[in-house]
Amino acid sequence: MRWMAIVLTIGAFVSSARADELPPEESAIQIHGFVSQGALVSSDNNYLAKSERGSLEFSEAGIAMTKQLDSRLRVGFQLFARDLGPTGNYSAKFDWFALDYRWRDWLGIRAGRTKLPFGLYNDTVDIDAAHAVVLLPQSVYSVTNRDFLLAQTGIELYGYRPLGELGALDYRAYFGTFHYEVRDTPVLQVVELEVPFITGGRVMWETPAEGLRIGGSFLGGAITGDFIQLGMPVSLRLEQTTYLASLEYTADSLVVSAEYGRAFSDTTITRLGMPAMTTPNSSESMYAMASYRLASWVQPAMYYSLVYPNVDMREGRNGRQHDAAISVRFDITPNWILKLEGHSMRGTASVQGALNAGEPLANRWYLAAAKTTVYF
Amino acid sequence: MRAPLAIVVIVAFAGCADAVAESGGGVRVIVNAKNPATTLSKQFVADAFLKKRTRWRGDDAIQPVDLGQKHSVRARFSRSILERDVAAVRRYWAQLVFSGRGVPPPEVADEDAVIAYVAKNAGAIGYVSASTTLTGVKAVPID
Numbered sequence: 001m002r003w004m005a006i007v008l009t010i011g012a013f014v015s016s017a018r019a020d021e022l023p024p025e026e027s028a029i030q031i032h033g034f035v036s037q038g039a040l041v042s043s044d045n046n047y048l049a050k051s052e053r054g055s056l057e058f059s060e061a062g063i064a065m066t067k068q069l070d071s072r073l074r075v076g077f078q079l080f081a082r083d084l085g086p087t088g089n090y091s092a093k094f095d096w097f098a099l100d101y102r103w104r105d106w107l108g109i110r111a112g113r114t115k116l117p118f119g120l121y122n123d124t125v126d127i128d129a130a131h132a133v134v135l136l137p138q139s140v141y142s143v144t145n146r147d148f149l150l151a152q153t154g155i156e157l158y159g160y161r162p163l164g165e166l167g168a169l170d171y172r173a174y175f176g177t178f179h180y181e182v183r184d185t186p187v188l189q190v191v192e193l194e195v196p197f198i199t200g201g202r203v204m205w206e207t208p209a210e211g212l213r214i215g216g217s218f219l220g221g222a223i224t225g226d227f228i229q230l231g232m233p234v235s236l237r238l239e240q241t242t243y244l245a246s247l248e249y250t251a252d253s254l255v256v257s258a259e260y261g262r263a264f265s266d267t268t269i270t271r272l273g274m275p276a277m278t279t280p281n282s283s284e285s286m287y288a289m290a291s292y293r294l295a296s297w298v299q300p301a302m303y304y305s306l307v308y309p310n311v312d313m314r315e316g317r318n319g320r321q322h323d324a325a326i327s328v329r330f331d332i333t334p335n336w337i338l339k340l341e342g343h344s345m346r347g348t349a350s351v352q353g354a355l356n357a358g359e360p361l362a363n364r365w366y367l368a369a370a371k372t373t374v375y376f
Numbered sequence: 377m378r379a380p381l382a383i384v385v386i387v388a389f390a391g392c393a394d395a396v397a398e399s400g401g402g403v404r405v406i407v408n409a410k411n412p413a414t415t416l417s418k419q420f421v422a423d424a425f426l427k428k429r430t431r432w433r434g435d436d437a438i439q440p441v442d443l444g445q446k447h448s449v450r451a452r453f454s455r456s457i458l459e460r461d462v463a464a465v466r467r468y469w470a471q472l473v474f475s476g477r478g479v480p481p482p483e484v485a486d487e488d489a490v491i492a493y494v495a496k497n498a499g500a501i502g503y504v505s506a507s508t509t510l511t512g513v514k515a516v517p518i519d
Contacts, residue, residue, distance in 0.1 A: 023439065023482075023493070023496070023497050023500075025441070025482035025484075025493070026439065026481075026482055030473070030479045032473045032474065034474070062474065064473055064474055064476070066473070066476075066479050068479065071430070071437030071439075071499075072430075072437075074478075074479070076476055077476075078474065078476060096475070096476040097476075098476050100476070100477075102430060104431070105428070105429050105430055105431055110476075114476060115475045115476060115477075123471075123475045123477075124471040124474070124475050126474070127470055127471055127474045127475065129466075129467065129470040129474075130467050130470045130471040130474070160423075160428045160429070162419070162423070162429070168423075168428070170428075210459070211459075250460070253461075293461075293463070293464075296461065296463050331463065334445060334463075334466070375470065
């Protein structure tokens, strides 16, 4: 909230000083919003919500306000609330808020809470209207990682650089932190939890081949915490680096994308009177997706997504998650969309234990999802 | 016979000039009359309307103006210059708006309003159909 106040105060000050540089059509406050309602039902395994019995706990709402203060400076924020199974519970939060100064096309700076540029779609993962599918490939864009991967509070540098015959470069880099909460459990009480830093960036090359862009993303960060476990103090430090290679090809109504990522983490646990113990882990994730707009109002899509949470333990249903999905998006009106989607799943690596406590998990299972969104 | 011949030549030349200024799809890109640009690349115009580029060569702000989403000229411009349909452009702006990275250009109701906007604002860039009469603005050929 302190960051928010600083950003808006500076914005208001600069606005009063320089707003006369813009035509009124550009300097007007822009308000945009969306409301979504979805449904999930699975043949086995509760996924994201209590999906086995069918769940409507799949709602989102957001409202964004933006004001262009002069030709280089913009300020804005978005309030976002969601309910997805046990998470969200309609608690409205600032999704992002930022003061954005675009000094040159090749260099701008954003200060505040900004969405993380990671891969092709991470910073738009909540924006149903921007995608053909209900659930983006969960191997890379897991909704359960939203608290880690969505946004950071700090500084972001960005730019766009045409390269003549070689196309153009779009780049972003950031450094900051984020607020992260873990609830107490009967055996674990949280004393302190911090995110000392999160840093990363993304470079996308818009190649000379029409419609083809390729790029790479990096994200690194740490989480430290002090806990009381069964009456004994425990310290934890998690360090993780994640890399993602991206490719997207657009030709008329066809969009094809593929991404491949690796994540490496070290988790160090220190217990009173015992030496620190570090556990390394490495995961692998990938997907390929294609969509084709048959007409302005209908767009089928399909993807195949695969994740190995631990590359040293790929075997068994918990060691992997295969997800073959097919989806259709209907643009009923320019502001109202409906999506229907089916998933054929193999493995349970993405199934949350807390939603399935005490229940046997199935290796092969199916998920159907529907979502409708109104946006303006 | 000389005078009619000259008229034919002038008319033919004017027709050629008009054809050069047309950016494709029966659409002309227009800028403020004081704008020194004599020609623009298709990529520059696309970047300007997608706000990837925000500055003219002399560092003045580029101020793109769009027609409404149902306007046929916008559909032609979108296809010929942005190389995507209007729905895809809407999705592009939804991504930027809801992720805090930008806002779309202002939209006006008709071509007269586009011309008025471009005539009034030195950094403005717009588009109209090739047959529209231009006053206070100039058409820029797309190379």
